[in-house]
Amino acid sequence: MSEASVLEPSRAHAAADVAERVIASLATVVHAPAATLRLPLLCLLAEGHVLVEDVPGVGKTVLAKTLARSLDLRFSRLQFTPDLLPSDVTGVNVYDQQEQHFRFRPGPIFANVLLVDEINRASPKTQSALLEGMQETQVTIDGETYPLERPFLTIATQNPVEYEGTYPLPEAQLDRFAVRMTIGYPPSGEEARMLSEQTGEEPLDRVTAVAGRAEIEASILAARDVYVEESVTRYVVALLQHTRDNPYLALGASPRSGIALLRLAKAHALVSRREYVTPDDIRAMAVPVLGHRLLLAPEARSAGLGAAEVVREALDGTSPPM
Known part of the structure; x- marks a missing residue:
């Protein structure tokens, strides 16, 4: 192993410190094993995307929101439904009558952490609107290409027990997700503590940034090396x-x-x-x-x-x- 191929110890330890702080922040809201909480962060560092396949009510949305808040990243949420259009995802050109030209209005995909809830409930045409952004970190509307802000992480969810009225993701689209994960039900003791927390002050309101954008970008570069x-x-x-x-x-x-x-x-x-x-x-x-x-x-x-x-x-x- 050549010295040029090895990260400086300070870079490696700094990235690990960021990861520990983020996982600890996630654990204050989502009661799941550390290995489970680590997966979305690993995907962010690896510049991949996450498919969360689990039953309703186990904290999929809260996980995505907490991750974005812990890293001070811009969060956006899309509820996929059968009538959703591709332009509802990517954005649309709107005619400005005062200036007499079209102005681009960005869609929810223009975020750092995008939660796509129940991805299999939208039509394949709308599902495919995500692919360019996930693969190339850009979207193309009316022949014009718009880059997405980095880091960019898509967390898509789907319910594995209810398939009526859904459009299953084809293998080629599943292949775009770096990781598929589940959260699962918490242990009895953790679930009792969660019930107490959720019926009082909202735990998500107490989440603050534990790392900045510069730190996560440096960690992504360190992971590449x-x-x-x-x-x-x-x-x-x-x-x-x-x-x-x-x-x-x-x-x-x-x-x-x-x-x-x-x-x-x-x-x-x-x-x-x-x-x-x-x-x-x-x-x-x-x-x-x-x-x-x-x-x-x-x-x-x-x-x-x-x-x-x-x-x-x-x-x-x-x-x-x-």
Whole structure:
């Protein structure tokens, strides 16, 4: 490992300190394991996007709002419904009668943290309005391209138990989300404490910024510079190949999923106060990064296997570098 490839210790520790403060801030409002609270932040550092698939009422919206407030970032929320139009997402050109020309009115996508509630309730045309912003951090309206402000994080939610009147996301669109996660129900003791908090003063009102925009931008740059040894890259490729050869899968992991896995592993290493990626970082991120990108074959369903189990089987069947 060359010295030029290693982050300055001060950069790595500064980014880890920011992560610890943000996770502690999230924990004051959202009662979930630290590993769960860490995932949206890792996605922000890796310049990816999050799909939260969970039942109503477990804190998906609060999680997104708290993350934005903790980092002093601009927050926007979109409730996806069947009648929502693409222009309701991206914005629209409005004719100004006084100045006699069209003026662009930005849509909710022009934010740092965008919450898309129940993404599968809007039509595929409206869903696709998000793709350019998520992939290229820009939107195009009437032939004019407008850059989105960085950092930009989309947190989309969907209800896994109610599918009536929904438009399931196609595999190509699921592949644009770096991570799929769940929050789950809190333990009994935590839930009792949450009920007491939520029936008094709103905990979200007490959240203040624990890090500034400059700190999060520096952390994103630091995550990009985390060193990845060639043997670790080959380990990721072998893991992807294992999913493509798996008889329980009709569709294995794409090259884009390998890129997302390495980026999340870099962010995971950074918040662990390391300036290099280890196989353990890959293993820690494999299920949330790869699980939603795999298409199960009928044999997997008949065997009672889910995507997470197939990813774990691929991890067990792929030898890590020594």
